[in-house]
Amino acid sequence: xxxxxxxxxxxxxxxxxxxxxxxxxxxxxxxxxxxxxxxxxxxxxxxxxxxxxxxxxxxxxxxxxxxxxxxxxxxxxxxxxxxxxxxxxxxxxxxxxxxxxxxxxxxxxxxxxxxxxxxxxxxxxxxxxxxxxxxxxxxxxxxxxxxxxxxxxxxxxxxxxxxxxxxxxxxxxxxxxxxxxxxxxxxxxxxxxxxxxxxxxxxxxxxxxxxxxxxxxxxxxxxxxxxxxxxxxxxxxxxxxxxxxxxxxxxxxxxxxxxxxxxx
Amino acid sequence: xxxxxxxxxxxxxxxxxxxxxxxxxxxxxxxxxxxxxxxxxxxxxxxxxxxxxxxxxxxxxxxxxxxxxxxxxxxxxxxxxxxxxxxxxxxxxxxxxxxxxxxxxxxxxxxxxxxxxxxxxxxxxxxxxxxxxxxxxxxxxxxxxxxxxxxxxxxxxxxxxxxxxxxxxxxxxxxxxxxxxxxxxxxxxxxxxxxxxxxxxxxxxxxxxxxxxxxxxxxxxxxxxxxxxxxxxxxxxxxxxxxxxxxxxxxxxxxxxxxxxxxxxx
Numbered sequence: 001x002x003x004x005x006x007x008x009x010x011x012x013x014x015x016x017x018x019x020x021x022x023x024x025x026x027x028x029x030x031x032x033x034x035x036x037x038x039x040x041x042x043x044x045x046x047x048x049x050x051x052x053x054x055x056x057x058x059x060x061x062x063x064x065x066x067x068x069x070x071x072x073x074x075x076x077x078x079x080x081x082x083x084x085x086x087x088x089x090x091x092x093x094x095x096x097x098x099x100x101x102x103x104x105x106x107x108x109x110x111x112x113x114x115x116x117x118x119x120x121x122x123x124x125x126x127x128x129x130x131x132x133x134x135x136x137x138x139x140x141x142x143x144x145x146x147x148x149x150x151x152x153x154x155x156x157x158x159x160x161x162x163x164x165x166x167x168x169x170x171x172x173x174x175x176x177x178x179x180x181x182x183x184x185x186x187x188x189x190x191x192x193x194x195x196x197x198x199x200x201x202x203x204x205x206x207x208x209x210x211x212x213x214x215x216x217x218x219x220x221x222x223x224x225x226x227x228x229x230x231x232x233x234x235x236x237x238x239x240x241x242x243x244x245x246x247x248x249x250x251x252x253x254x255x256x257x258x259x260x261x262x263x264x
Numbered sequence: 265x266x267x268x269x270x271x272x273x274x275x276x277x278x279x280x281x282x283x284x285x286x287x288x289x290x291x292x293x294x295x296x297x298x299x300x301x302x303x304x305x306x307x308x309x310x311x312x313x314x315x316x317x318x319x320x321x322x323x324x325x326x327x328x329x330x331x332x333x334x335x336x337x338x339x340x341x342x343x344x345x346x347x348x349x350x351x352x353x354x355x356x357x358x359x360x361x362x363x364x365x366x367x368x369x370x371x372x373x374x375x376x377x378x379x380x381x382x383x384x385x386x387x388x389x390x391x392x393x394x395x396x397x398x399x400x401x402x403x404x405x406x407x408x409x410x411x412x413x414x415x416x417x418x419x420x421x422x423x424x425x426x427x428x429x430x431x432x433x434x435x436x437x438x439x440x441x442x443x444x445x446x447x448x449x450x451x452x453x454x455x456x457x458x459x460x461x462x463x464x465x466x467x468x469x470x471x472x473x474x475x476x477x478x479x480x481x482x483x484x485x486x487x488x489x490x491x492x493x494x495x496x497x498x499x500x501x502x503x504x505x506x507x508x509x510x511x512x513x514x515x516x517x518x519x520x521x522x523x524x525x526x527x528x529x530x
Contacts, residue, residue: 043452182292183288193303197303
């Protein structure tokens, strides 16, 4: 474990040096992500021109929800996104061979070699919006709420990872897997909506099997409402997280056995 | 001309090679569509009112139509492929052949659209069947040809914009940021997220003059008979104007870019 930590620190340092070598690119990504975030805020504005509540969520609660989604997805993207998005390319070109030869766990190697600093900055923008919404709502969360929130953000990022890792792993069977990468964004586009809007089979699938709905809703509700009981939702989130991580790991091990390199 | 038909055929086959990619993509597209329908259902609630002139059924129908239009005309990987051609020096092989690169790409684009539509249309039709109570057809016959015309122009407009964006690869190694910046404007301002006529006063007025409206929203609005009379004529003129402008921009950048082209790896 200690060894992995040391390796990760080295990789992190490497990534930061790399980022600083391409400053313009770093700034452009920052702007792009900001545009996306503000677009979503504008969308909320448009929705609330025509209504006062969505389910029992008020406007600033929805902004808090979107801010929370922003934090979780940007933390995930900072640590993992570029790496996983590149996995299909590793498989297609056969550069996966190199990863397999490294004296560390291959899942670690393909998941963690690059870090996106711009995403971390954007996560902070999310934090700012969450704090601002709390101010607008007049809510001062207690230590337990903040503790649960932080844990839930961490678990949520892990669920994002499990979903995208599963999709990227499918590239061992489907050679060109950009469509799968889009799948991640498609699934996650519903993660920023209040959970109350969903119903039926759809709600079941995306709360338990591909648990994107609970990811941002659980922490947002815990933070915004002191009356909410945190234990049940936190347990659901934790079990969804563990389950999806285990399943993605099994799929990965199964897929690796199928890998037969390419080109060389 | 016949050689461009051949290229069209190549475009057809290219897509077939990666059929799983397209099938999954279309299937995954259903998730946000359902998400949107659920969101609006909650917004309408039990109230029997309209929002911005749409009742719930018309709203669902609007999103079904945008999904259909998007599946039919939105270029998928074209800008990445063009940028890769330029960056990796693949362009050399094409420059020495008696083909025009823009026409070559248009041929591939059309072939690609036809094949991926073959995957997408059955899925979208299933959705239409699922939501069949909300579906209504235009009252006036003239709406049909007008919709087809604006659809075709929207497709070409999207393609020429993607082409112009890809031309940036002559100057920058990495164009993904530029692609995503343009895409975020398209995502929020072309009507993918909500019908543009929900926007208040000046914002709506401004959007009428921007190209994004004519990439997706306009053909749907024409089909739903939301724009009529003088507004319709004005819309077509602006759409045609942007189409020519996007084409001109792509052409101009191509000419300028070629002068700078270093034929890396050639």
